[in-house]
Amino acid sequence: MNHVILSFIRDLTISRRIVRLWSMEFTQSMPFRVSYWAPLCTFALVSIALYVRLLFLIYKRRRTQQYSSFFYKMFFIGGLFDILSVIWYILAQWVYVDQIFGSSFLLTINYDNIPNMCYYYVYYFLYAQIFIILLVSANRLVAIHFPLSRLLSSCDSFPILFLFLFTLLFPILITLHFFWQPPIEFRANAAGAVGRWVHPDTTKANAIHAMCVVVLSTIFSALCYLSVMRKLAQLNSKNKTDRNHSRKWRQELSITIVGFATFLALCSATAYFSASYVAVMNNNNNSTLLETLRSLNIIHYFAMAFVNPWALLVTSATMRKRSNNSLLGSIVDSAARKNASYSANADEALVNSHAPPSDRRKLSRDNSQRSHDLHLQLPDIVKDYISRLPEDCAREIFKCLNIHHLDVLKCTSQRLHYLSSVFRNSVQKANAIELEVFKTINGDRFVDLVREAPFLSECFMHESSGASQMIEYDRVKPYDLWMLDYKASNADMSLIIRRAAFLMSRYRCDVVRFTSVLIDDNFVTEFSRVWQGKSMKRLLMLNLLLSAKPTVLHLDARAIIKEIDEPFLRSYAQAVTGPQLFARSPTKKPFTVSESFSTILSSFDSLVMDRLQVGADWIMSAILNRLKRRRSGSISCAITSVIYRPEIVDRVESVDSDVEYVSFEGRCVLRLKDTEFYADIKTTEGKPCRLHVNFSIRAKENVTPRQEAPISDIDVSDAIAHRCAEYPGKDTQFCNVHDIGPARIGFARSIKVDTSTGSGSRVSKIFLIISTIIASLMRYANT
Amino acid sequence: MVLITLVSSDEQNFPVERELLKQSGTIETLIVNMNLDDEDTDAAAMPIPLPNVKGDVLEKVIQWMEHHKGDPVKEGDNEDNNAEIVVPQWDDDFFKPAMYGSKHLELTVAASYLDIKNLLTLSCKAISNTFKGKTGPQIREEWGVPNEFTPEEEEAIRKENEWSE
Structure with a gap:
């Protein structure tokens, strides 16, 4: 063991001598540094295998909500860049530092920008990685602070190809000045040693440029993560129980930690380039400090490249579990489990057992407390069977529930929330007599739903004790006039239309009546959109297609100012059982419809x-x-x-x-x-x-x-x-x-x-x- | 009495009366397609593999079918949603021991796979009954569902539900 370490140190020393080539200090060709490259290549191979495994897992699950997020898209793109950069780095080092093909080979490839590529690839991959880190930092900031924002969902919906091309082009954009720099060459000195020659001004300019880019990026990234940590600390103190139970929260925390680890790798690059800048500015190109720095550049290079997979593997139990098929995944998983003192089997047994609910609750609480104590070792192996039911079974279950039960059920888990939205129309709808938009009461207009009172049966039984009371009761409408608490005149029209559509999705209305509605473009647009359920899926997660159509849809348009458009009327006619078009115009202008309406008008049972x-x-x-x-x-x-x-x-x-x-x-x-x-x-x-x-x-x-x-x-x-x-x-x-x-x-x-x-x-x-x-x-x- | 052998995913054999299997749409289709009803066909020599159903679950399914032998088989899928389904006492006792566990849900999935409509309906009804009158946290505790919502999401859902009240 000591021999290996000593050999590695010796080769590292040789490496320090070799890097002098960068500054036109030539050496004789060196034997291949086996003890130097063996551990590095072993680590690189293992890391690349792990990286490929994770990328494969992400690719396989790219359609799922979790892995289609912006973070995992960038993780995937970053993985491709990282693997490529490491392979390139090692090959380049072998060729022009260790000179495995001999020094004369370098002189034969001294054309076609190959020397330039051997120099600039470092900067290209560095800037690409920095770009990804910046994007991930910003994404984490938004995800933690504004988890429901449209910006976050927009980020998640970016096509991966677009992100990849952008990442590919960004480093080129900020390294355009390279094209005007003196070319890099392989040159032989008087002693016959061949090395890479870089113009001193190029070295200086690139050191300044790199230092500026990494420092600015680090500052931005640091600010983002400071803000994220502050928010996480607030959440931590606000609701510890929810925090520990929330799988989503754990996922967010996991990928935030991965992002933060990448940020730390960026810090190491910042330190390296800052020190290089100081050394270059002091004209110490050949100083011991610069030599030492350059011999250590592999550290930040490997850190930037491999921090992502290792950090994700350590922080995400799901990833560990999924990569468990590989030997490495098993090793890491077992180590993490040992550290966490957490037994997956115990939890599985807990759920599988037929213990009474009270015992299970107690065990669940214990586990929650345990997971709280473990901080970052967050297990994600609770067997949530009900959320994993196939959709057809879930639909059958929802058929036995009504809309109010569904409201409760969708609060339980993401999956049930999703299923509740999808199968909203499968559930039992409450009966309603009439929905009216708008009901005019004392000059104010309301959205009214006339429905059966929930206490009707009890009330009826109570009242039916005497025959006279029963008759009296029949005369009084046994309905509960349900009145909305806001006035239509003060409310946004789209809100009212959404409200009406929402009620239609929850109640099986005999009559849906639109009274004194100003039919303009806004109404038509909003109602058509709501009817098709496009906006509601996003805003209210409702599907508004009616399973049971109302028998009459009564459109009383007293103030038609524009022609009703075709799609609106068609959806109108198709959505109801006995459609009536009841259009009245107070003005002299007749109700005009275009010729293309003939098929639509034929859909109506009644034209009034x-x-x-x-x-x-x-x-x-x-x-x-x-x-x-x-x-x-x-x-x-x-x-x-x-x-x-x-x-x-x-x-x-x-x-x-x-x-x-x-x-x-x-x-x-x-x-x-x-x-x-x-x-x-x-x-x-x-x-x-x-x-x-x-x-x-x-x-x-x-x-x-x-x-x-x-x-x-x-x-x-x-x-x-x-x-x-x-x-x-x-x-x-x-x-x-x-x-x-x-x-x-x-x-x-x-x-x-x-x-x-x-x-x-x-x-x-x-x-x-x-x-x-x-x-x-x-x-x-x-x- | 014609016996037809069902083979579960863990290679367990279950000889079942032909009459019982009429309740399962999936198996009935297989029997017809394999001509197992023909007198010339040796039904016992042609087991029906059910790779999606475990042995213990299949045993429960057969137990249920035996009890409901002769019940009218529900056909079609257009029944009124609002019709109230009552779970008979025997079925309630049948489902209860496995309630809140994976077994009941596996039984439901098996009923769906085997196309046993009555079993599926009653099983789903039994599951849905466990949701009624409960709050979200209560359902989570009983079914071992972890809370996946951030406080912001919970607040958003709460506001969403306020529309109806």
Whole structure:
């Protein structure tokens, strides 16, 4: 042993002589320093193997939340640089210091920047490592101080390729001045010894540059870690129990320690370059101090390169466990376990055992206390089975819970928090009667949820003791009016929309009512976004897709200032069971929708609009599409004002050019039964203006309409139609309209009814509009 | 009585009545695919390997199936979420000894793997019952779940939950 040590010291002394080559002091070629390189190479090989193992583990788990963090990405990139730099360093030392290929070989490679590469690689890798340390320091600062910040999540989401390229380019950017420095050469002196020649000005300039970079980086890094330590100390004193239980906290602490260890390695580099700077500035290029420093540069070089894997292995029990397959990992793990006096088996046995909960709690407390005493030996081997359940099993469990249980469950662990968010729609929703945005009470607007009172059943049982009380109870709405504590007028619209969407995710509402909502771009954007659950996943970790659709969605837009956009209406229509579009405009401006809305409008069961521009083909196609898709469905159209714009009048053959507009008040229900459409018209006044119309869209050659309908009805309808056709422009009065019954008006395309006089004017208007619609329908069907 | 042999992951053999195995969708599919129902096929000579189920867990599953022999097999997955499921007393006693441990959860996972819907439903219901009326720390203690949240995260979740109250 003594012999080995003495041999190492002798070779180190030789090394000190050799480094004089740097300053143009040539020596004769030396034999390869076996005793010098043997321990260093052994350490380097073991460290590189460990490093590769850790990098492989990180790469395998790169999709997980933990290992996709910014720290591990930089760890991975730094690992590649560290391994490459060490290999390069050793090979370069062998070639031009130990001269394993002989001195003449150096002279043969004295071109193509190879000497430059043998000199500058030190700085390149040094600056790359410093860059990584700086980034990790900043990341630790943010992670500890602002663990929920957007900046941290943004850092974590950086692509690793981007970070790698940035790390690759950064050292080049700050070493651009190297390109203008005198070239480095291998030269032979008079005695025949070959060595590397560096211009003294280059040495001086680079010493100053390196010293500045490392000192500034060290100061920045030191400030970051000081702040981090201060915060950790605060957390430590604030809540010791939580600190010890928190796996996340331990992970953060572990990687902070790794970052700090790297910072210490940077400090050693700072010390080295500062001392070199002092020596160079004092023109002591050949001084003993400089020689000694240069002989020790391998220390900071290896420290910078290998501090990361060893520090991570020592501080992270998870990493030790995962690298346990390797011999080294086992050795380190066992040593760490011995030091920590902690038995993994004990804990496993604790969880696996069928001991009563009270005993387990006691043991758990003991272990927590023990882990608290161990400080940095933080075990991470508690068997948390419930958090490791497969997702399909978790979903089955959540089905048996309601939303309030889920709120509790998601506080327990990260995994359950995640699962609670994913399967939020699988859980039992509370029933609610109505959600209204906004409820106006005394001039203030609220988001109201009308739900069943939780005490309803008890209350009912109590009240049902007497028959009279029971009846009284039925008259009173047994609901609990739930009122939000803030006023809509003072609240941010997006907050209100999110609130509404949040409630819809928690309650199965029979009716969701939006009343007096200003539908503008903000509303549409916010609601569409919330509906798709994109923003909520981030902010509230909720999935807002409804598992049970409300039966009616009632959009009462009293102040439509802009066109409702297509995606909004589509998601609206798709999200509810019986969608109604109820749009009212107080202004003269009609509710206008673009032609592309035809498919969307066909998604609605009911279109209730006071002013709607119709008459174009697309509205007909929308209705037809709807009816064809839902063979037994119906569309309720309550259009109180229909405007035929002059430019589309020519498309409606049944309307004469001198009709500017027609309007009616009533309800038109178009139904499809078998192959026949039925138009059921009801006026708001009810009885006196009731008219049923049915018609066929079959091809004429295949239809025998007279045989399908009662003869009396056909006669009446034919008579009306022919009468109207024979006397266009004449006053027509309809009396006792409800007696007419079904009328076949399919061919009555050219009816013109003067609507100015007579008690039947309203019916005439209805007749006209229906005939127009049906004519268009038939034309569409024929085409 | 036709016996079909099930082989657990630790190479234990369990001869089980054909009738019992109808409760398991996975095994039923295997039996049909392997034509074990055919009279010409020697079912005893063709054991069914279940590499994802340990012997002790499979034993419990068979025990449960024996007790529930003849029960209607639940089909489909569209039942109403809000329907209240009651765990019968026998099943409650069956699950209780292994509750809060890995065995119960392994049983649940096995039920999911073997596609035994009734067992899965009851097992999950039994697990969910342990969550009801408990606070987060209580659940953590009972199930050995470590607290992984920083104080800031806990505060954020608390605020998140306040939306509903």
